[in-house]
Amino acid sequence: MLCELMEGRAFTNKELASAASVTPQTATAHLRMLQDAGLVVSEKRGRCVFHRLAGPEVAQALEQLAALAPRDSLHRAQKRKAGGLAQLRSCYDHLAGPLAVAMTESLQVRGLLRRDGGRFVAQDSAVWAGLGVTLAPDKGARPFARPCMDWTERRDHIAGPMGTQILNHGLEAGWLRRAGQNRELLLTTPGARAFHQMLGLPVADLPHVTQEA
Template identity: 40%
Template sequence: MTTRDPQAPQLAGLAALIADETRATCLLALLDGRAWTAGELARQAGVAASTLSEHLGKLVAGGLLTEERQGRHRYVRLADARVAQLVEDLVAQVAPGISRRPRTLRESSAGSAMARGRTCYDHLAGRLGITVTDALTSRGLLRQDTGFALTDAGLGWFETAGIRLDRSSRRPLARACLDWTERRPHLAGVAGAALCRHALDTGWCVRIGSERAVKVTPSGERSLAELLRIEAGALR
């Protein structure tokens, strides 16, 4: 008699949670790392608020989302970085097989903006993320030969740049995250999150549109050129 793996029900339950277009739309939207209201997600998914509420309840109960209430508003966000990594990894696996052409100019422009630069939960992705990761590597601040790891010089660089690293976090200090548009790894983990947060807080980068897309500002171009010797043309 075959003994069923005790993890099978949990895996099946997780797959069932994600295997719904409305819930998948919510998870993808929340990859921007911010908290969304139920109403905002309902509009994003194109469903009634009552329908969306039912889906959010399942995602919260399944541990993929957390929620908090402020007044009459219900806010949700991804439960943690592991959930974000799971969703992004799934996207990276299916993206090469997606060949549908953009249906509108707006959709095409949004896709191009996402490919140029975006946030992947709490770190930089797209060509921007790859360019920064390559610059860190070429300057000897980040190693990629045996997995991602900051060098001693890299730790010093973050300190000099005024980017605080939470060394007490249980998350890896540096982690490779496969970029689904570039098909190469970009920097994630504590260092990736700190760099992204610093870039947004200082105005090196700004969010554009309603998606996760970001662009580098003139101030960001100057700072990244000074700190990482990245030419402005590579950031546009």
């Protein structure tokens, strides 16, 4: 159920029970424990109660745990959800998978992004505007950009507000499209062209990246 909620949307008890292949009664008991642990919050809308992750910090912890877990078990969970492993996907509110990792590494190689402990520091460049990013200083304990370990690639991708801006811009510009009601994303031909022009990414050669017109 937590993997289902990693999409960032809210789901009903019945939907989460179906995703986890358990009865609604079992799902209710688990959701109550998850709420008590501060991992999930619930909101009543009309006659339905919707559940969602308590926040990005929970999603970050789940992604980090996924990077430590055996791949086979996570593959099975994703196959139940999307009919196969979604290699180009959203990780709560940012982009994940091979494309996200390649983008992060390209920005580092070009000197536009450098890791500083638990955060990324960005250098001024017109590239950021092209990616839909408005650079902002870090506020409080939450960095504007931070590394997030990608559990399929075992390398970092960009999370935090910067990662959210990149994902939202990619969807709004038509570079990326959601594949139904799950975390899987499709890379469009204009998107492949844009990432190649801005970052030199050989997107067509990346594994498990689906292109559509």
